Amino acid sequence: xxxxxxxxxxxxxxxxxxxxxxxxxxxxxxxxxxxxxxxxxxxxxxxxxxxxxxxxxxxxxxxxxxxxxxxxxxxxxxxxxxxxxxxxxxxxxxxxxxxxxxxxxxxxxxxxxxxxxxxxxxxxxxxxxxxxxxxxxxxxxxxxxxxxxxxxxxxxxxxxxxxxxxxxxxxxxxxxxxxxxxxxxxxxxxxxxxxxxxxxxxxxxxxxxxxxxxxxxxxxxxxxxxxxxxxxxxxxxxxxxxxxxxxxxxxxxxxxxxxxxxxxxxxxxxxxxxxxxxxxxxxxxxxxxxxxxxxxxxxxxxxxxxxxxxxxxxxxxxxxxxxxxxxxxxxxxxxxxxxxxx
Amino acid sequence: xxxxxxxxxxxxxxxxxxxxxxxxxxxxxxxxxxxxxxxxxxxxxxxxxxxxxxxxxxxxxxxxxxxxxxxxxxxxxxxxxxxxxxxxxxxxxxxxxxxxxxxxxxxxxxxxxxxxxxxxxxxxxxxxxxxxxxxxxxxxxxxxxxxxxxxxxxxxxxxxxxxxxxxxxxxxxxxxxxxxxxxxxxxxxxxxxxxxxxxxxxxxxxxxxxxxxxxxxxxxxxxxxxxxxxxxxxxxxxxxxxxxxxxxxxxxxxxxxxxxxxxxxxxxxxxxxxxxxxxxxxxxxxxxxxxxxxxxxxxxxxxxxxxxxxxxxxxxxxxxxxxxxxxxxxxxxxxxxxxxxxxxxxxxxxxxxxxxxxxxxxxxxxxxxxxxxxxxxxxxxxxxxxxxxxxxxxxxxxxxxxxxxxxxxxxxxxxxxxxxxxxxxxxxxxxxxxxxxxxxxxxxxxxxxxxxxxxxxxxxxxxxxxxxxxxxxxxxxxxxxxxxxxxxxxxxxxxxxxxxxxxxxxxxxxxxxxxxxxxxxxxxxxxxxxxxxxxxxxxxxxxxxxxxxxxxxxxxxxxxxxxxxxxxxxxx
Numbered sequence: 086x087x088x089x090x091x092x093x094x095x096x097x098x099x100x101x102x103x104x105x106x107x108x109x110x111x112x113x114x115x116x117x118x119x120x121x122x123x124x125x126x127x128x129x130x131x132x133x134x135x136x137x138x139x140x141x142x143x144x145x146x147x148x149x150x151x152x153x154x155x156x157x158x159x160x161x162x163x164x165x166x167x168x169x170x171x172x173x174x175x176x177x178x179x180x181x182x183x184x185x186x187x188x189x190x191x192x193x194x195x196x197x198x199x200x201x202x203x204x205x206x207x208x209x210x211x212x213x214x215x216x217x218x219x220x221x222x223x224x225x226x227x228x229x230x231x232x233x234x235x236x237x238x239x240x241x242x243x244x245x246x247x248x249x250x251x252x253x254x255x256x257x258x259x260x261x262x263x264x265x266x267x268x269x270x271x272x273x274x275x276x277x278x279x280x281x282x283x284x285x286x287x288x289x290x291x292x293x294x295x296x297x298x299x300x301x302x303x304x305x306x307x308x309x310x311x312x313x314x315x316x317x318x319x320x321x322x323x324x325x326x327x328x329x330x331x332x333x334x335x336x337x338x339x340x341x342x343x344x345x346x347x348x349x350x351x352x353x354x355x356x357x358x359x360x361x362x363x364x365x366x367x368x369x370x371x372x373x374x375x376x377x378x379x380x381x382x383x384x385x386x387x388x389x390x391x392x393x394x395x396x397x398x399x400x401x402x403x404x405x406x407x408x409x410x411x412x413x414x415x416x417x418x419x420x421x422x423x424x425x426x427x
Numbered sequence: 428x429x430x431x432x433x434x435x436x437x438x439x440x441x442x443x444x445x446x447x448x449x450x451x452x453x454x455x456x457x458x459x460x461x462x463x464x465x466x467x468x469x470x471x472x473x474x475x476x477x478x479x480x481x482x483x484x485x486x487x488x489x490x491x492x493x494x495x496x497x498x499x500x501x502x503x504x505x506x507x508x509x510x511x512x513x514x515x516x517x518x519x520x521x522x523x524x525x526x527x528x529x530x531x532x533x534x535x536x537x538x539x540x541x542x543x544x545x546x547x548x549x550x551x552x553x554x555x556x557x558x559x560x561x562x563x564x565x566x567x568x569x570x571x572x573x574x575x576x577x578x579x580x581x582x583x584x585x586x587x588x589x590x591x592x593x594x595x596x597x598x599x600x601x602x603x604x605x606x607x608x609x610x611x612x613x614x615x616x617x618x619x620x621x622x623x624x625x626x627x628x629x630x631x632x633x634x635x636x637x638x639x640x641x642x643x644x645x646x647x648x649x650x651x652x653x654x655x656x657x658x659x660x661x662x663x664x665x666x667x668x669x670x671x672x673x674x675x676x677x678x679x680x681x682x683x684x685x686x687x688x689x690x691x692x693x694x695x696x697x698x699x700x701x702x703x704x705x706x707x708x709x710x711x712x713x714x715x716x717x718x719x720x721x722x723x724x725x726x727x728x729x730x731x732x733x734x735x736x737x738x739x740x741x742x743x744x745x746x747x748x749x750x751x752x753x754x755x756x757x758x759x760x761x762x763x764x765x766x767x768x769x770x771x772x773x774x775x776x777x778x779x780x781x782x783x784x785x786x787x788x789x790x791x792x793x794x795x796x797x798x799x800x801x802x803x804x805x806x807x808x809x810x811x812x813x814x815x816x817x818x819x820x821x822x823x824x825x826x827x828x829x830x831x832x833x834x835x836x837x838x839x840x841x842x843x844x845x846x847x848x849x850x851x852x853x854x855x856x857x858x859x860x861x862x863x864x865x866x867x868x869x870x871x872x873x874x875x876x877x878x879x880x881x882x883x884x885x886x887x888x889x890x891x892x893x894x895x896x897x898x899x900x901x902x903x904x905x906x907x908x909x910x911x912x913x914x915x916x917x918x919x920x921x922x923x924x925x926x927x928x929x930x931x932x933x934x935x936x937x938x939x940x941x942x943x944x945x946x947x948x949x950x951x952x953x954x955x956x957x958x959x960x961x962x963x964x965x966x967x968x969x970x971x972x973x974x975x976x977x978x979x980x981x982x983x984x985x986x987x988x989x990x991x992x993x994x995x996x997x998x999x
Contacts, residue, residue, distance in 0.1 A: 309962065
């Protein structure tokens with residue numbers, strides 16, 4: 086009885102598996118996304134609505150998706166790889182998982198430092214990693230550059246998350262490019278010394294901690310702060326009211342930025358649809374959505390930012406090509422390991 | 428007649444004679460059970476072996492960097508965490524199990540199943556929730572500061588995101604493994620043993636310490652080893668708390684340094700931890716066996732607690748329940764209500780259905796295979812088979828994402844081979860048949876959770892004396908019928924425990940699901956994690972609460988089944 090039951094059960098599994106596999110249509114466009122579903126789904130639905138092209142989505146951790154793409158090789162069903170930092174796109178390119186695409190629309194609208202020079206990947210939205218300070222304890226005049234955060238006056242006052250976090254790795258990678266490994270490592274050591282507490286939690290946690298007085302300044306991505314400001318929860322807004330944005334390094338390199346972006350996979354079977362989707366994602370409509378709903382900066386200079394972001398004013402951003410972040414990432418992690426940045 | 432002649436003739440040929448000899452040898456050493464065992468073990472151990480295989484990739488400078496800088500800390504912290512969570516869940520689990528089995532006090536009948544509930548709470552969810560409540564910026568500390576006019580540094584408050592916090596949080600959701608297994612062991616113990624100990628002048632406490640506890644050792648250790656494995660493969664909690672342990676190191680090395688081989692080597696090192704632990708326990712057990720020979724069962728004579736003792740019993744059971752379940756549950760409930768309008772929709776129902784389907788089929792599949800394996804070992808206990816079972820059930824200790832790599836790398840290779848063969852011969856491209864389907868997902872669950880099922884069932888078998896099965900054999904029952912007619916009814920409690928444990932674990936499972944699932948396939952755990960890791964804790968509460976709620980029903984059924992599964996149980 087057991088045996089018969091098992092055979093039936095396994096057969097059902099197999100058939101079910103095949104069936105589900107068949108459900109992924111050759112038509113349409115298939116995405117492997119390191120971006121959370123909630124932050125992209127509505128845009129994709131809108132794309133389907135407009136073009137009739139169906140979009141299939143799997144989300145996951147970027148490097149696990151890269152590994153899956155690599156293992157699947159030319160049979161991979163994925164057409165587009167979407168990530169939330171340039172470093173991973175660069176890594177995918179180096180692993181030979183992407184193919185170059187040329188599109189006049191993409192090239193016209195995306196500034197050249199926010200896309201791969203040879204068209205392997207394109208930035209879709211911009212996030213800035215900046216300084217947020219407690220209004221009652223810090224004067225904006227006291228702040229100047231990222232480098233200045235290493236000075237002794239910030240001892241025990243800085244809040245920043247773990248060095249396992251990709252945004253910190255990218256920040257350090259960009260500093261390595263500008264200052265070299267040795268100077269950056271000294272900086273990282275000083276930051277560790279100046280931390281208000283050992284790194285823990287996410288960016289929002291750092292903001293809450295500043296508001297509660299556990300530290301005086303935090304280094305976070307802008308959209309987390311914007312989200313608190315726009316929150317439906319009055320407590321969140323009360324926290325955000327105690328904080329303000331400072332744009333560092335305006336006379337030097339500028340604010341460190343990163344992108345969420347995408348590339349067409351080498352194995353793409355729906356290449357045309359994939360390019361259409363990328364073009365849709367940088368259309369005026371989508372870019373506005375990034376701004377209004379996610380509180381990110383549009384990648385297109387001609388699309389207005391959200392009301393909250395507008396109040397923070399314009400800033401000068403670091404103009405290095407973001408491919409550098411991928412190149413320096415491993416060095417950044419090792420450097421932070423040596424500096425004792427958890 | 429004719430056929431026989433043909434056979435006789437052919438048997439004379441040297442090559443077929445060889446075959447016959449070989450067949451006879453095989454029949455002697457390997458019956459169908461053993462072949463099944465080897466086959467399953469072979470397939471299930473592919474992913475861990477793929478991971479271990481990375482050991483042979485030459486270690487680059489990344490590895491020496493790790494040794495120079497962070498490896499020491501990873502090892503120390505992992506050991507600390509294991510020791511802490513192990514001790515915590517051992518104490519909570521065994522004490523509450525003993526109380527609920529041997530004593531009667533107000534609420535005891537409820538506690539029997541309530542105490543299992545924290546298990547349905549994913550560790551990272553309780554970590555997020557507790558942080559939300561108890562961190563410096565959280566409501567509790569803010570309230571304290573505002574009421575007493577304190578500032579930062581004026582008072583002491585246990586930092587929740589610390590090693591201590593991680594130990595507490597993880598113990599609170601992992602102790603049910605120990606509780607469940609030791610409870611079914613206590614229930615299965617013959618009263619005679621305890622009565623003998625009483626006639627020899629032992630009190631209740633002495634009877635517990637020197638009779639019941641040692642007898643329940645296989646079950647308790649099984650529960651504890653599950654706790655340990657879950658502890659070292661956890662990523663969500665330690666990452667959020669900023670504690671550098673092996674798993675954080677594995678992902679840092681893979682994601683940050685882009686070096687998968689080195690991170691797999693770290694994972695392999697982790698496996699050595701587990702092997703050593705298991706070996707120590709086996710060694711210390713020696714030749715002791717834990718079944719009992721008496722076949723006389725009656726309901727356990729329970730002791731009614733009164734007055735202060737009753738209050739004490741009640742409180743002891745209430746503490747882990749409220750900290751591990753009620754408190755975070757209420758917080759999740761509040762958040763879920765706040766966000767219901769946005770988060771409760773048609774799609775949410777599909778999440779629930781998906782989750783129940785995968786958890787249901789994975790737990791049944793795992794149970795069937797685990798039972799057949801454990802029984803195969805009982806029928807024929809060869810060292811080779813023991814070893815095979817050990818290797819096949821190591822998956823639980825490997826972080827889910829790493830196991831996922833071990834799953835899809837060989838599967839996609841198989842798919843590619845099939846595809847190129849088909850293309851060459853028939854000019855048809857079959858594409859990826861297995862990877863990217865529900866099938867591969869179920870296989871990953873099997874690899875990861877076979878440990879739980881197998882250990883639980885095996886511990887169940889360990890408690891019934893082989894003479895029962897032997898008697899059935901002399902009466903002419905074959906192994907298969909013996910399993911169904913003798914063993915299965917006797918260890919029904921263990922089987923159900925295994926089923927529910929895997930069911931709940933699959934519902935909570937995140938990393939492997941995330942990376943292996945087909946397009947457009949979401950589960951509750953995926954949804955809860957995506958929102959929580961996007962720092963939208965309140966939005967994730969609905970999905971998290973649904974996981975917990977879906978876990979309650981099987982937990983209640985299980986608890987009733989365990990109680991009534993005791994031989995000699997006559998209902999109450």
